[in-house]
Amino acid sequence: MDTTTVDPKKRIFRALEDQDTSVTFDDPLENDMILNMGPQHPATHGVLRLLVRLDGETIVSAVPDLGYLHRGYEKIAENTTYHEFIPHTDRLDYLSPLANNVAYVLAVEKLAGIEVPRRAQFIRVICCELARLASHLVWLGTMAMDVGAVTVLLWGFREREKIQDIWDLLTGVRFTTSFTRIGGLAQDMSDETTAAIRAFLDQFSENLHESEKLLIKNKIFIDRCEGIGYISPADAINIGLTGPMLRACGVEHDLRRDEPYLSYPELDFDIPVYHDCDTLARFYVRMQEMKESVKILYQALDKIPNGQINASDPKRVLPKKERTYSKMEELIHDFMIVNFGINPPIGEIYQAIEGSKGELGFYLVSHGEGYPWRLKIRSPSFVNLQSLPVMLKGQMISDVVAIIGSVDPVMGEADK
């Protein structure tokens, strides 16, 4: 039968009855649908908004929309002293506040030219790695939940609560730590904390392995992650991806190795690299990273020396509280530092660390005053999110949540 002469509506109706035929419309653009995802959506990890153009179930293009959590950090930084900004860094990447504290004070110390004692450096390494574990545990739980495995979320949070208890011992708070100070730390690490970290590490590997078994032996999880969210190594470098996103593309780049800071050169660890460039590769990279972090933590605990935790530079490093209350000199210095700031020399620097999401850097411009003239936060989530349009193109709509989960964005840092 000549189908062209039949009324189009009848033709569609007839085609629907016959399962072997498919219907094509004259203008394929009529099939397009715009789907708005977020900013309030369980799988966008915060307030990311995504506008997706769909052709049927396939994504034609995706446009992320940011700024729903833009809190104006850079403006606030210009109006606070260098010390006052430390609590703000907690809330940047709020999954790993300790690492942000370290990154920020490293930048200020580079600007001011302060050298930190070895013990403080080791404690900072421990801070960074604990933060990486805590951050990756939330990523593991939420990503697994997005693809349908709720158990891992609860198990991940069980482990994370233990890390937060350690933070409670180490810093005095369980979440927003504000632990580091310019030229040192707020307080020393006690033996009790050391014992608590060891006790945690002794059981953590086993528990992590159990969570891992739930996922990597699960066909549904593997099928949902394998081969989706592909980004080529060339694109990844061109966009400027860092951290696990880049290492899952087969590029061996880790600032802990490439631009050593703190005590990392003294510690022995591997950098996991996978070459598949997809969501599953990013999953494996982060899982391996957690195991490496455990290795680093054991070594750091073994090697940590005794000694001072604050640099001896009374004009720029805050004195101990008990001395502030009893000695005149320290009282004056405390007053001057708190009220007028540490006045680093005129200049500008950029300092970055390997955070849990990637390169977390601070660009600081000093005009010799107590306030930074300009502070720019190079947030890894912001740059990593830029890969979403590339990765989502041509994928199915049901894979969006898995791909966003594998990017592991934190909007507090992406929106600044």
Next chain:
Amino acid sequence: MKDTVVEKLTARFSESIEFINEYRGELTVVLKKKAIVDVCRFLHDDDELHFDSLRDLLGADYYRPDDRYEVVYNLFSLKNKFRLRLKVRIDESDLHVLSVTSVWSGANWQEREAYDMFGIVFDDHPDLRRMYMPEEFEHHPLRKDFPLMGIPGSLALPRK
């Protein structure tokens, strides 16, 4: 590595370089505004230098009579593990600078951010919109003459 970069840049772009500065081991090259894309293209494509990754791009407001704004490019070479900072100065009367999105596609959002925060216009940018603030917002918050608490009434709240 530092010497090679300086040598190669001065050999090729001697009239475009305003000055070269080093502070705390970090190399900064201040360029003329016109040359930025050519220099970036050269640094990206050169086999020896190979600055394949743009780590950060930002605007800055120095609040001075001439050349009030600056755009700063933090480059990183994965091959040489070397960082380089480029800068161009922008006068208040002419807030235009060429976009480097053709060299590094990652510059896209960061230029949008600089546009949002400082009002610096990047020519040839594929999609120059505000990054963070709502589209109807009229000001550029990171300029030094913008108050920290904002301008009352510039952003709307929903009806109660």
Next chain:
Amino acid sequence: MGMNSATEGFLTTRLDDIAGWARKNSLWPMPMGISCCAIEMMSFAGPRYDVARFGSEAFRFSPRQSDLMIVAGTVTYKMSHVVRKIYDQMPDPKWVIAMGACTSTGGMYRSYSVVQGIDLFVPVDVYVAGCPPRPDNLLKGLMEIQKKIERGEKPGQREKIYIEEHA
């Protein structure tokens, strides 16, 4: 609720009372997780603090199915329209907890883009202090809402409850 002792095998009560009792123990929260507080809110639902003990473990991401909005995190001007739209979609009676300093007052963000307290555009019943509040403090906030329901109060009426931070 006026339950008689059940020695005779029956009890008497008012319909309002039994509805209030049921409603109080089955609050379905709508987690408006925006920033840092959202992580503590996940702990609050997680294995240690376990909000299921209070009948509120069923987090609903659809406003149509929930009667308690926990606003957890800094609300910016851009986000405020979204929060209000979600609040408007919730069925009555609906309750709001402002979790944390940013949500209650703007907190440490005295800046151009942050709304200085969500009570500027939605009515709030319970404010929970802390930056972020510990999960146990948020549990206390939830219990205050339950008490309000038990007393037969309507949302947005009566006095506001402020939960202080404890060491």
